[in-house]
Amino acid sequence: MPTTPSPELHPGVPPADRRATSVAARATDLSKIYGQGETQVVALDRVSVEFRQAEFTAIMGPSGSGKSTLMHCVAGLDTFSSGSVRIGDTELGSLKDKQLTKLRRDKIGFIFQAFNLLPTLTALENITLPMDIAGRKPDKQWLDSVIEMVGLRDRLGHRPSQLSGGQQQRVAVARALASRPEIIFGDEPTGNLDSRSGAEVLGFLRNSVRELGQTVVMVTHDPVAAAYADRVVFLADGRIVDEMYRPTAETVLDFMRSFPGGTPQTPEFDAKGRTS
């Protein structure tokens, strides 16, 4: 085990080999319509958005705004009615289930709110699961540095039931990072965590963007979580209404207060806002 961190992990040094301006994922005129006729519901209404490489994006919006749907469509988890989604050079609209699965496996990392881990596998096995599925050997050095980063070195042999909720989400972060995906999607990754564990997980995500050049897109309703991002995209009624760079919890909260019909969703928001 190498004890010295890899050079990439030195804080504040952006990786030179990453083209910081190129686009990791892009949605163009993306629409998603449920049902037909009278019962028709437009979840996404011609949304166009880009997620640049080595950028940490938060997607926010009130409940029913379509933020989760947007993420699911861009991540290849859900189908869409019209428009186009690209991950790197790949157009998702034309892919069959099998190709989509392969794309998710090889190019995308996921962190869900809950049920991230298989209870039968150890922490390490959970981390390497996407590689196991692909039948690839993990890059040992990279894996070590990821494990080092999330601080799970002494927990690798534990099963999820022996880990705390925060540790479980750290395993999930490590899993998402371990296969070096082009983009990581998080669906309320801190939704089930207490504020301290949440802050840790968000810190790891931000570090992975700053230090490793990872691209992260995260859906959240928590302004504090959004403050870790480089950029916040606001959705309402299936449309992008605004975006904000270098957000803080206060600016996000202020924006949301001014939102048409929008107050923050979570009752515990205030508590979180103050403690972190």
Added chain:
Amino acid sequence: MLRTALRNVLAHKTRLLMTVLAVMLGVAFVSGTLVFTNTVSDAYQNSSAKGFKGVDVAVTAKGQEDRGNTIGKTPDLTQALVDRAAKVRGAASVTGVVSGFTAIADKDGKLIGGGWQSQGGNYWGTKDARYPLVSGHAPRGGNEVLIDSRTAERAGYKVGDTVRISVDGPVLAPTVAGVFTTDDGNVAAGGSLALFDTATAQKLFGKKGAYDEIDVTAKSGTGQAALKSQLDQALPEKLVETTTGHKLADDQARAISSSMSGLRQGLLVFAGIALFVGTFIIANTFTMLVAQRTRELALLRAVGASRRQVTRSVLVEAFVVGAVAGVTGLAAGIGIGAGLRSLLGAFGATVPDGPLVVSAGTVVAALAVGTVITMLAAWLPGRRAAKIPPVAAMSALHAAPTTKSLVLRNTIGALFSAAGVTVVLAATTMSGDDGQAPMGIGAVLLIIGVFVLTPLLSRPLIAAAAPLLRGFGVSGKLARQNSLRNPRRTAATASALMIGLTLITGMTVMAGSLQTAIAKMASASIRADYIVSMANGNALSPDVAKEIAATDGVTASSPLRNAISRIDGRTEFLTGVNGSAIGKLTDLKVDSGTFRVHGSDVVVDDDEAKSQGWKAGSTLTVHYEDGASQRLTVAGVYEGNQVIRGIMLDNATLTPHVAHPDDMQVMVKTADGASSATKDRLAKALGSNPAIKVQDKQDLSDSIAKAFTLILNMVYGLLAMAVVVAVLGVINTLAMSVFERSQEIGMLRAIGLDRKAVKRMVRLESLVISVFGGVLGIGLGVFFGWAAGQLIGSRMPTYELVLPWARMAVFLLLAGTVGVLAALWPARRAARLNVLAAIKAE
């Protein structure tokens, strides 16, 4: 609470489907058995009652006991007795009855009806009321015969045709004088009946001038009892017995129902096995349902439901499931009962016509079995449900079964298993009958023990399969871990399959070993090329032995002629052989003296010699059945076996004292040895008689094998139900597991496991569970087969364990196939899970 329970049943109806099916199959088996046996029993009783319609009192000869040095003879029912019976005041008519075995060949020369129900008799006078003629006329003389209309129709015979028939060997070719109808139960059950005129029948059946029975009908106004007492007075009490027609019918009905109850019990045992296997599924299902509903049940407790109410609500659910299964199972059972009867007909075993009998008892039994079994099996899960603390309603995690409780379970299992193995092993050292009961008890203990231990056994056994599963990549790894995840569930599922395979393997091992042993015994110490015998095991006429001896190419032949005698006040069986040929036909080891069977020299087997204290050179006085006595000398003592044993003497010595020689078989040695040409020549010499079998050693072991194969196949068929129920169990467990793990599967799909791999994962888990059950079952089956063999071997010297490796491989393959098939539907469901719905669900 009742409403909650009912709503739960409705809400989980797809999840309960497999359970209902499993119970339903068991109930269908039970009710099908009851419907079938009741129907057949009733039909037989009706048809036999019809057969006794023309008999008010039957007169039969009274058998006399052997006394001192005389063989008790059965007196003849002579014509004089018939005439005396006819003169009785209340007698309207008298019929002298003679009957015996009569085989009829069809137009291709094949025996009609298996040989077991081929009957012959006499046509009384010119118009016999028992047998109304459809066409033709009463038989006259030795060259005319009547056949029953069913047989005539089946074989296509009509009046004027020549039929080939045989009574005890020689082939006769009389003309069909007429065709009659009859209510005879035997004919109704698919047998054949040939009638001769009385004198011919008496001659053919070896009862010159005598009858087997005198049937008397009463004048109107005279009751059966009155007629019986009149006959008792008129006829010599010492010689005859009289029985009323009612009693005959009752006795017959009782005999039929007792033979049917044997069949019924046999079938119910297998139904019971299927139901027992079903209980595992019920218990599994309710355990899973309770686990899935932990929070809901905790909520009920939190809002004030008592423990008892929670248990009761689970039991009410079980009752509803059991009742639905009972009703549908009953319906299916009635269908099975009807189907079985027509199936028997298709196989040629005709059952007398009669209505389908669905008795109240059947209905009650079906419903009771369905509900009671289901509720019993759900009782433990119900109690476990009651133990859920109200606080579980608030906590997010529902309690996983702890490993602590497995410690107790493993201890109990180990104790049971050890006790079972000890008792079985102890039983194998006992001899014959003494060992049976301990063997059975030990087997039950061991099965229970292994069942209780299965969760423990699952770990090492499934771990052993890991290298194989590794070949399937991540699907294999996940499948292995999933199958170990809930050891109890895996164990209960695998045990269900284990039980069926234990029985199937045990039976196969025993049957295979027995078959080899019997075949060995039958051909051991026999040098003859052929054994000639009657198809139904009856005795052959001595003419057959004569015909054979005169056939070209036969170098030596000897009948094995049975006769009865008294020696020193005991009844002893004698075997008459051709003394000059027997040495060439057998290969018996001689312990002492010489193997000489001639004149007054006889040989005896070692057991007999030992028990009577005979040695080579001893003399004994034999009293033949005709009353004559003779001094015989033991020339030698030979080692006997199951086929050849006892006192063997020369036919030239024996036959003059025997009125009707019975040859059980004729051993034949030919110049060319066993060949199909020689066999044909022998068969031809015997008139190509369909009732006579000419078998070489290979035929002998083939026919033994055939009998065993038939029995084994029947057992397989009956145990198949238990296996089907076990398959339902595997489907059930997998479907439930897939349902429980839908979020996990959704996550796996999201991070890149494709549908194929998900399917493979479920399929492999199913395979692991099934093969695990299969390995346990086959292992236990071999052990039980071996242990039972030790018991059998103590009485059968040629017995040795034969392990049917090919069959065992087939069974393992069957277990695997079961696994793959059972996974079809659950795997499809798992692969089709909507990723989003699965990961969003909380």
